[in-house]
Amino acid sequence: MRSRMTLSFVGVSVVATMVVPGHCYGTVRTWEHQAAxxxxxxxxxxxxxxxxxxxxxxxxxxxxxPSGSIKDRIVEFILDEHERTGKLVRHSGQTIVAASSGNTAAALAMFSAMRGYQCKLITNRKTSQEKIQQLGAYGAEVIITASGVPVDSPEHYQNVETRLVAENPSWIGLNQYDNxxxxxxxxxxxxxxxxxxxxxxxxxxxxxxxxxxxxxxxxxxxxxxxxxxxxxxxxxxxxxxxxxxxxxxxxxxxxxxxxxxxxxxxxxxxxxxxxxxxxxxxxxxxxxxxxxxxxxxxxxxxxxxxxxxxxxxxxxxxxxxxxxxxxxxxxxxxxxxxxxxxxxxxxxxxxxxxxAEGGVSWDHFKVGSLGYTDIL
CATH class of the missing domain: 3.40.50.1100 (Rossmann fold)
Structure with a gap:
């Protein structure tokens, strides 16, 4: 149920709409069930x-x-299949490991937070800082390896996933490249x-x-x-x-x-x-x-x-x-x-x-160039 009230601020009247708790439109569900x-x-x-x-x-x-990329599709699909076969059990705290250039890692970190898994994510130094920070925000453990190393190097991020899974038999490897x-x-x-x-x-x-x-x-x-x-x-x-x-x-x-x-x-x-x-x-x-x-x-x-x-x-x-x-x-x-x-x-x-759109660099657009000289 919604109700209206008027708020006044220094001569300005604002009509606000409040949502009364317990009277909502639609069904309230957890984010796990809303994140389509x-x-x-x-x-x-x-x-x-x-x-x-x-x-x-x-x-x-x-x-x-939901996590900002196409990789949500494969992570959801792979986790659903592992849960269907009993390889993974929600809210069990099981550990999932994945090597990723960032987006699969973000999707796995998000779904792990939703479904109660631990995840260890391996990426390399080429990955943007924003993507790395997103992983930490979801509570994942992040391992950053060297970039540009040979594919057979033990530091190659895919090889780190393989090694971690081999050393920890109870951990589940996402193995996105060969899965x-x-x-x-x-x-x-x-x-x-x-x-x-x-x-x-x-x-x-x-x-x-x-x-x-x-x-x-x-x-x-x-x-x-x-x-x-x-x-x-x-x-x-x-x-x-x-x-x-x-x-x-x-x-x-x-x-x-x-x-x-x-x-x-x-x-x-x-x-x-x-x-x-x-x-x-x-x-x-x-x-x-x-x-x-x-x-x-x-x-x-x-x-x-x-x-x-x-x-x-x-x-x-x-x-x-x-x-x-x-x-x-x-x-x-x-x-x-x-x-x-x-x-x-x-x-x-x-x-x-x-x-080509105007030929003007983004840095040219400063507050002063728009006619404003002061920021309150």
């Missing part, structure tokens, strides 16, 4: 470029999942959502890979519905995926800044046979697109989403309608405020900060 994963919105990105008639580009807003439940989660959830959300008109699916679960599981579902749907997996310059897919050769990885996509090894969760095209993108292209999306559309997305959208827009410019291109908006840009949306960091890395 999936069924994320499809948003129109077509205004970001001059596209041919009948060609549309949409984004699947995975940043609207078949990873692509299965997307086959069961994201694939059907894209098919239904576009009324079966989707012609191109764009998703960069790291574990490969998103693109592999979703591609499997979509190609079962329509084998002509094109699966596009953009890859950051420096990642080894392109050479493996295009030339069936393994190369040495090179350094790149975009987080959460690209890799230095080939995960078992990735099925490259589904991939029809693999355009390459630079860090600057990804980050500039993320910043453009924020300015133009009011959405904060991370660099992996920027890479996906950059590739989707460039692809869409070459198509003839009707065509529906859907790109994955993997995570929230608020996880990268100290990086992608920080001009000092961008400049220090040699990336441009003068976007």
């Amino acid at each position: 994963v999936g069924r994320t919105p499809l948003v129109d990105l077509s205004s970001l470029a001059d596209l041919p008639a009948g060609v549309s580009v949409y984004g699947k807003a995975e940043f609207s999942n 078949p439940l990873n692509p299965e989660a997307y086959y069961r959830t994201l694939g059907p959502e894209l098919w239904e959300g576009t009324d079966g008109t989707i012609t191109h699916f764009v998703a960069a890979g790291s574990t490969g679960g998103t693109v592999s599981g979703t591609a499997r579902y979509l190609k079962e519905r329509n084998p002509n749907i094109q699966i596009v997996m953009p890859d950051p310059l420096g990642s080894i995926f392109y050479d493996k897919w295009a030339h069936d050769r393994m190369v040495q990885p090179k350094s790149f800044e975009v987080e959460g996509v690209g890799k230095d090894s080939i995960p078992k969760a990735l099925n490259l046979s589904y991939i029809d095209a693999m355009p390459r993108f630079s860090d600057e292209q990804a980050f500039s697109t993320s910043r453009l999306i924020a300015r133009r559309l009011g959405m904060m997305v991370g660099g992996s989403a920027g890479g996906n959208v950059h590739a989707a827009l460039e692809l869409a410019k070459t198509l003839q309608g009707p065509a529906v291109v859907v790109a994955i908006l993997c995570d929230s840009g608020t996880k990268y405020l100290s990086k992608i949306f920080n001009d000092q960091w961008m400049n220090a890395k040699g990336f441009k900060t003068d976007e």
Whole structure:
């Protein structure tokens, strides 16, 4: 039940609405039962470029999942399956271990807090400070390893997960890179959502890979519905995926800044046979697109989403309608405020900060430039 009352502040009257406890609209439940994963919105990105008639580009807003990324899907799915088989028991205090570039770790930390598990999360120094702080906020134990080390190094974050699970038999490893439940989660959830959300008109699916679960599981579902749907997996310059897919050769990885996509090894969760095209993108292209999306559309997305959208827009410019291109908006840009949306960091890395949208750097917008000289 709601009641109204009038409050007065120095000659200003304000009408406020109060909610009387015990009289609420809807059902009050715990956050564990309210935090719905999936069924994320499809948003129109077509205004970001001059596209041919009948060609549309949409984004699947995975940043609207509870922990801020698409990885909520696999963590929920894997935990549900382990609980179904009795491997995990809620509120038992069991320990789950995961190696992650940050988003899977955040999802696991969130679900562990909800379901009464302990979790130990391994990431590396490339991971943004915001993502690392998110893990601690959920009460997880965080282990930060070196970045850029060889895949066979004991300091490689994936090898740390393997070692910890081997040394502690009662601990459960999430094993997201090689776990078949990873692509299965997307086959069961994201694939059907894209098919239904576009009324079966989707012609191109764009998703960069790291574990490969998103693109592999979703591609499997979509190609079962329509084998002509094109699966596009953009890859950051420096990642080894392109050479493996295009030339069936393994190369040495090179350094790149975009987080959460690209890799230095080939995960078992990735099925490259589904991939029809693999355009390459630079860090600057990804980050500039993320910043453009924020300015133009009011959405904060991370660099992996920027890479996906950059590739989707460039692809869409070459198509003839009707065509529906859907790109994955993997995570929230608020996880990268100290990086992608920080001009000092961008400049220090040699990336441009003068976007085409007006050509004005973010740092130019100070309080004084807006006509205000004092802040009370």
